[in-house]
Amino acid sequence: MLAKRIIPCLDIKDGRTVKGVNFVDLRDAGDPVEQAQIYSEQGADELVFLDISATHEKRKTLADLVRRVAAQVNIPFTVGGGISTVSDVALLLEHGADKVSINSAAVRNPAVIDELASHFGSQCITVTVDARQIDQAWWIHLNGGRIATDRRLQEWTLEAADRGAGEILFTSMDHDGTKGGFANTITAELARLLPIPIIASGGAGEMQHFADAFVKGQADAALAASVFHFNEISIPDLKTFLHQKNIPVRR
Amino acid sequence: MKIVIIDYNAGNVQSVRFALERLHVSPILTNDPEIIQSADKVIFPGVGEAGRTMAWLRERDLDKVIRNLTQPVLGICLGMQLLCAYSEEADTTCLGIIPQKVRRFQARAGEKVPHMGWNQIYNLKGALFPSEVEQKYTYFVHSYYVEPGPFTTATTDYIHPFSAALQKDNFYATQFHPEKSGDPGSLILQEFLKLRT
Numbered sequence: 001m002l003a004k005r006i007i008p009c010l011d012i013k014d015g016r017t018v019k020g021v022n023f024v025d026l027r028d029a030g031d032p033v034e035q036a037q038i039y040s041e042q043g044a045d046e047l048v049f050l051d052i053s054a055t056h057e058k059r060k061t062l063a064d065l066v067r068r069v070a071a072q073v074n075i076p077f078t079v080g081g082g083i084s085t086v087s088d089v090a091l092l093l094e095h096g097a098d099k100v101s102i103n104s105a106a107v108r109n110p111a112v113i114d115e116l117a118s119h120f121g122s123q124c125i126t127v128t129v130d131a132r133q134i135d136q137a138w139w140i141h142l143n144g145g146r147i148a149t150d151r152r153l154q155e156w157t158l159e160a161a162d163r164g165a166g167e168i169l170f171t172s173m174d175h176d177g178t179k180g181g182f183a184n185t186i187t188a189e190l191a192r193l194l195p196i197p198i199i200a201s202g203g204a205g206e207m208q209h210f211a212d213a214f215v216k217g218q219a220d221a222a223l224a225a226s227v228f229h230f231n232e233i234s235i236p237d238l239k240t241f242l243h244q245k246n247i248p249v250r251r
Numbered sequence: 252m253k254i255v256i257i258d259y260n261a262g263n264v265q266s267v268r269f270a271l272e273r274l275h276v277s278p279i280l281t282n283d284p285e286i287i288q289s290a291d292k293v294i295f296p297g298v299g300e301a302g303r304t305m306a307w308l309r310e311r312d313l314d315k316v317i318r319n320l321t322q323p324v325l326g327i328c329l330g331m332q333l334l335c336a337y338s339e340e341a342d343t344t345c346l347g348i349i350p351q352k353v354r355r356f357q358a359r360a361g362e363k364v365p366h367m368g369w370n371q372i373y374n375l376k377g378a379l380f381p382s383e384v385e386q387k388y389t390y391f392v393h394s395y396y397v398e399p400g401p402f403t404t405a406t407t408d409y410i411h412p413f414s415a416a417l418q419k420d421n422f423y424a425t426q427f428h429p430e431k432s433g434d435p436g437s438l439i440l441q442e443f444l445k446l447r448t
Contacts, residue, residue: 002362002409003369003388040433045369071269076390076431096265098392098431121299121329123365123392166365166392195358197367220363250369250388 003250004214004242005045005221006235007199008228010035012081013053015061017229033068039228040073042235045250047073048101048169048223050128051081052144059088063095070096078126078169084112086119093120101126101169104142107149107156110163117164126199127165129157131186132173138186145173153186154193161196168194169223171201179205179227187217199223207233207241214247254278254444255290257317257330259297259307263428267296267327270430270440284316291448292322296430297329301353301395302341305333318346323446324422331417331424332395340395349402349419353395362410365394370407372415372427377404379416379423379442387435389415389427396426 010017010032017032036047049069051062059082066079079092080101089100106113106127116125130145131138131153138153157168170190172183182203190198197220200213204224213222227233242249254271258264258280271278271294278294279286287293295317297304308314317324326334333345338353345353358364369388372380389407396413399406405416405425417424423443429436 001371002366005368067265070266071272074270074273074431074433074436076392076428093263094265096269098263098266118300118303122394123367167367192360195363196365197363218361220368 001248003045003248004219005199006043006210006238006249007046007048007221007223008039008044008235009048009050009201009223009225011225012049012051012062012065015065018052032065033072035229036069036077037072039235040075043239043251044075044235046075046221047077049077049079050101051079053081059091063091066092066095066097080126080128084109086115089116089120093124099124099126099166101128103128103130106160107140107142107151110159113160113163113165117166122164122166125164125166126169127157127160127167128169128171129153129160130171130173133186141173154190157190157194161194165196167197167199167220169199169201172203175203176201178203181205181209182213182217182219182222184212184217187213187219191218191220197221204233207238210238211242211245211247214242252276252444253289253291254294255287255292256280256294256296257287257313258282259304259313263296263328263430266428267294267430270437274437274441274444276444282311282313284312287313287316288320290322292443292446293320293324294327295324295330295333296327297333299329300341301329301332301338301343301345304329305343305345308333314346318348321421322448323443325443326422326424327430328393328426328428331426332397334417334422334424335397338395348422349417349424351397351400351402351414351417353397355395356410359410365392366396366409367392370409370427372405372407374406375404377418377423378446379418379425379439380405381438381442384435384438389429389432389435391427393426
């Protein structure tokens with residue numbers, strides 16, 4: 001049976017791990033390579049690295065980091081942040097990334113999803129979306145949530161899937177950093193709507209929240225950062241907890 | 252021992268190299284036919300698109316080179332699918348080494364495509380699988396699959412049972428990524444490295 005995935009996310013700035021609370025007030029949480037290794041040994045199913053400082057001059061630093069992570073860990077990992085072209089993706093895959101995630105570039109130019117999927121296969125193209133609920137509707141936001149768009153979450157993720165995205169990483173800006181649980185109602189709606197896997201992100205605070213994301217939210221994977229980085233939840237304990245709730249996990 | 256990874260126009264070649272280096276083996280990445288032919292073992296990895304990749308192989312005559320290899324060959328993911336006869340992905344004629352068709356998964360409620368994540372492998376047969384790997388989780392990422400058949404050496408279930416691994420003669424293949432499958436994956440790669448050439 002396909003296991004539900006637990007994915008620690010490492011936000012990277014200048015080669016270091018950081019995690020913002022509601023995307024501001026960044027806190028330094030350590031060395032990404034060392035953390036990746038620890039998470040892998042603890043039973044994380046995948047890792048996501050989001051380079052929030054990504055600019056073209058920093059691209060080489062990111063690629064070096066990707067190579068060091070790939071040399072160490074034997075589980076899959078996704079790299080995102082500022083990716084917009086075939087050459088960006090090729091560089092990261094060549095350095096050992098398994099998947100890449102694209103966000104703003106895809107909203108600005110949706111055809112990039114088709115292009116990347118046809119070059120590299122849908123399997124390694126994750127489309128990341130940040131959304132916020134305003135007057136009952138969910139709207140896509142860009143640049144870490146700072147820029148609102150006129151794209152609705154459901155319509156955009158469906159288009160991304162049609163264009164060849166392999167999975168959707170959905171962060172609820174309203175839940176991120178609150179530790180009050182994932183956005184399960186809308187996640188379940190997306191899970192019904194989309195033909196591709198969905199990773200729920202934003203709001204993890206306790207182990208029950210993960211169980212809720214899988215059962216109520218019907219997510220295929222759940223992503224969190226600070227609860228793992230600051231040892232508030234240990235991955236082995238979380239896997240045991242989920243197993244006891246009859247949720248299929250890799251142990 | 253000379254281990255060659257066929258370095259072709261698709262992803263995850265580096266991941267396979269790193270996995271072998273963690274096992275203290277230094278593979279050669281190449282698309283040079285002579286080096287491939289002279290290897291003790293050949294790994295044919297792949298994440299990518301079937302049609303584009305077959306065209307790339309044919310342009311370099313690597314399709315013929317691979318077909319004629321007599322040393323142990325390990326196809327991974329797309330590499331496994333390309334060893335088969337035909338893939339529904341881009342309506343592609345593949346290498347035809349293993350007489351099987353590669354079909355696209357049909358998504359249904361609660362079961363998405365691609366099949367992405369960790370799944371248990373069972374009914375293990377053949378030299379790649381030590382007994383402790385039975386029922387262990389390995390990592391899959393794919394939208395196309397091979398039905399269980401006479402060459403199936405491992406099975407997994409998603410939407411329906413399908414081939415997690417195949418073997419015909421010296422051609423071994425896994426649909427999952429042993430290079431990304433934690434400790435069970437490392438064990439499987441070690442078994443491949445131990446095969447007699």
